[in-house]
Amino acid sequence: MSLKRLSALLRLSAVRQTLGLLAVFTLITVIAWGGAYWLFQRDMLRAVDARLTARMEAAIAALDAGQPLAAAEAGDTAEFFTGSRADGFESVDLADGYPEMRYLLRTTAHGRIRLGEDTENEEELREILAGGMVLSLLATLLAATSIGAYLAWRGQARLNVISAGLKDVARGRLDTRIALDGQDDLTQLAERINITTARLDDAMTRIRVQSSNIAHDLRTPLARLRARIESALSEAVREDRAIHPAELETALDQIDRITGTFDALLRLAQIDSGTGRDTFAAVDLSALAGRVIETFGSVVEDAGHILSVRVDDAETISGDPDLLVQLVANLLQNALRYGPRGQTITLRIRGAALRLSDEGPGIAPSERERVLQPLYQGEATRQNEGFGLGLSLVRAIADLHSAPLSLSDGPNARGLAVTLQFPKLTEL
Amino acid sequence: MRLLVLEDDDTLGPWIEKGLRDAGHVVDLFRDGKDAVIAAMSQSYDVLVLDRMVPSLDGLSVLKSLRQAKVASPAIFLTALGEVDDRVEGLRAGGDDYLVKPFAFTELLARIEVLARRQGATEEQTAQLSAGDLVIDLYKRTCVRRGRPIDLNPKEFLLLEVFMRSKGRVQTRAMLLERVWDMSFDPTTSVVETHISRLRGKVEKPFGDTLIRTIRGSGYVFEAT
Numbered sequence: 001m002s003l004k005r006l007s008a009l010l011r012l013s014a015v016r017q018t019l020g021l022l023a024v025f026t027l028i029t030v031i032a033w034g035g036a037y038w039l040f041q042r043d044m045l046r047a048v049d050a051r052l053t054a055r056m057e058a059a060i061a062a063l064d065a066g067q068p069l070a071a072a073e074a075g076d077t078a079e080f081f082t083g084s085r086a087d088g089f090e091s092v093d094l095a096d097g098y099p100e101m102r103y104l105l106r107t108t109a110h111g112r113i114r115l116g117e118d119t120e121n122e123e124e125l126r127e128i129l130a131g132g133m134v135l136s137l138l139a140t141l142l143a144a145t146s147i148g149a150y151l152a153w154r155g156q157a158r159l160n161v162i163s164a165g166l167k168d169v170a171r172g173r174l175d176t177r178i179a180l181d182g183q184d185d186l187t188q189l190a191e192r193i194n195i196t197t198a199r200l201d202d203a204m205t206r207i208r209v210q211s212s213n214i215a216h217d218l219r220t221p222l223a224r225l226r227a228r229i230e231s232a233l234s235e236a237v238r239e240d241r242a243i244h245p246a247e248l249e250t251a252l253d254q255i256d257r258i259t260g261t262f263d264a265l266l267r268l269a270q271i272d273s274g275t276g277r278d279t280f281a282a283v284d285l286s287a288l289a290g291r292v293i294e295t296f297g298s299v300v301e302d303a304g305h306i307l308s309v310r311v312d313d314a315e316t317i318s319g320d321p322d323l324l325v326q327l328v329a330n331l332l333q334n335a336l337r338y339g340p341r342g343q344t345i346t347l348r349i350r351g352a353a354l355r356l357s358d359e360g361p362g363i364a365p366s367e368r369e370r371v372l373q374p375l376y377q378g379e380a381t382r383q384n385e386g387f388g389l390g391l392s393l394v395r396a397i398a399d400l401h402s403a404p405l406s407l408s409d410g411p412n413a414r415g416l417a418v419t420l421q422f423p424k425l426t427e428l
Numbered sequence: 429m430r431l432l433v434l435e436d437d438d439t440l441g442p443w444i445e446k447g448l449r450d451a452g453h454v455v456d457l458f459r460d461g462k463d464a465v466i467a468a469m470s471q472s473y474d475v476l477v478l479d480r481m482v483p484s485l486d487g488l489s490v491l492k493s494l495r496q497a498k499v500a501s502p503a504i505f506l507t508a509l510g511e512v513d514d515r516v517e518g519l520r521a522g523g524d525d526y527l528v529k530p531f532a533f534t535e536l537l538a539r540i541e542v543l544a545r546r547q548g549a550t551e552e553q554t555a556q557l558s559a560g561d562l563v564i565d566l567y568k569r570t571c572v573r574r575g576r577p578i579d580l581n582p583k584e585f586l587l588l589e590v591f592m593r594s595k596g597r598v599q600t601r602a603m604l605l606e607r608v609w610d611m612s613f614d615p616t617t618s619v620v621e622t623h624i625s626r627l628r629g630k631v632e633k634p635f636g637d638t639l640i641r642t643i644r645g646s647g648y649v650f651e652a653t
Contacts (some may be wrong), residue, residue, distance in 0.1 A: 011491070174466060250646070256532075263528075263614070294581070294583050294616070295609055296617065302618075302625070322610075322612065326611075326615065342439060
């Protein structure tokens with residue numbers, strides 16, 4: 001394995017964790033077992049030393065009584081020492097083939113006595129113990145390493161799945177979803193990433209749709225404007241006359257309408273960005289109804305329709321009063337445009353719900369879901385300038401207020417009813 | 429009136445300058461924010477017309493420094509930035525009005541005249557406003573013409589009040605939406621037209637004359653007979 005690959009491996013968090021744990025585990029095991037070994041050895045020596053001391057005292061007592069130095073048992077030694085060593089205990093490991101000995105040398109009134117004991121047995125015991133310890137240490141380390149490696153590999157594999165998914169998302173493939181089996185924090189993380197990606201995907205789709213809507217809503221009237229100016233100009237050139245003021249006036253009107261559409265699109269984008277929530281205030285829905293009657297009552301009447309407003313237990317909600325008026329204004333405009341003359345347009349407020357219904361042709365149940373989606377670009381609706389934008393604004397304002405928007409049949413199964421259920425102030 | 433215009437666009441600047449001159453005002457046109465600040469410090473203008481985006485010193489900074497130097501002339505911002513945040517920012521910097529490009533010249537002129545008037549005299553605190561034979565009582569909320577009481581709903585009353593406070597001056601649709609209905613957006617339905625037609629039906633029709641004149645393409649003007 002090259003150095004580069006090794007360092008890449010060491011950068012993996014799972015490998016790092018495993019190595020760290022192994023190091024700590026090994027350190028603790030070595031310290032614990034080393035300590036045990038040291039204690040065992042010390043106790044064994046103490047036992048040997050105690051026996052040597054007892055024998056020394058017995059030998060001195062015997063010499064005091066005038067007896068000779070008793071010969072030692074097999075393996076042990078007892079002799080008068082003539083060398084020049086200091087008194088005390090001493091372990092001597094002679095060359096191979098000779099037993100290991102521990103000696104006690106003491107200077108007495110009868111001369112220097114050296115007693116020896118064969119410690120070969122103890123030594124063997126110690127070696128067996130040490131060997132056993134090393135063996136079991138190696139075995140546990142091996143086991144821990146392989147389990148650790150397996151866990152690290154498994155964790156890394158799961159992390160790799162997430163990492164690969166994110167890489168795809170970064171490349172712009174927003175439909176990527178991370179599939180991770182199991183039930184742990186990583187699955188949760190993957191789940192959160194999936195939700196975020198889905199939101200991002202949704203937002204991008206909206207932006208795409210909005211840009212194409214902008215293109216549509218602005219290009220069409222611009223094309224009309226261009227056609228008008230071009231034909232006016234070519235007529236003026238052909239007939240060698242001045243441009244008629246009426247032609248310029250129509251052009252100006254058209255430009256104003258384009259500007260209006262542009263403003264509405266900007267407004268839609270701004271509402272969609274969600275920043276408007278900062279300025280939310282308490283809005284009494286019955287006061288809103290009052291403002292609607294005041295502002296639009298005569299408009300509806302003069303258009304030959306009837307506006308009926310019913311308010312029951314109106315709640316106070318959190319919202320932007322201007323945007324809410326605009327929402328109702330847009331719904332009213334749709335109702336006026338598509339409903340038959342003489343229809344009753346009903347604004348109904350009950351609790352925190354607002355419903356506006358008309359007696360127009362309505363929207364087929366199969367279309368209702370789609371009509372609320374930002375993607376909706378039904379030919380029939382968009383041919384009438386501004387309609388698609390009107391409903392988009394309604395949807396955007398409803399979204400901003402976290403108010404679910406639903407479409408249903410109007411009263412007596414005729415027309416269209418648009419219902420918004422605002423969250424109550426207490427639920428926020 | 430003496431007006432300062434800060435606008436660096438080669439078409440828009442002269443267009444505004446010429447339009448305001450034609451309306452009988454004295455106009456100083458600047459293309460650079462620093463020049464505008466120096467000019468506004470050395471002499472007083474009735475209204476400042478400031479473009480938000482000009483080289484060196486933008487309209488917002490111009491007004492901020494002028495306000496710090498205690499120059500109190502009313503100011504209207506011209507801008508291609510139409511977002512609510514920009515509007516709020518402009519008003520916070522000491523602006524009095526805000527007009528988004530593109531705009532009709534009549535809209536600009538009407539707004540400049542409102543600002544100049546606001547500067548000249550604080551709104552009358554009287555209980556009654558009268559115009560010719562039409563009298564409204566602001567406290568009792570009553571309207572009387574030639575001795576005959578006229579029943580107006582609150583919005584019609586407010587609309588008439590706005591008109592009577594600005595006799596002879598053009599009120600554009602957008603201005604009326606802001607002042608009467610507190611709406612900064614276009615409700616697309618004919619709110620202004622409908623209410624004016626209803627108001628006319630009450631204060632003009634029974635008396636057989638015209639008080640509110642429609643100016644094609646720009647707005648309405650109230651003229652007492």
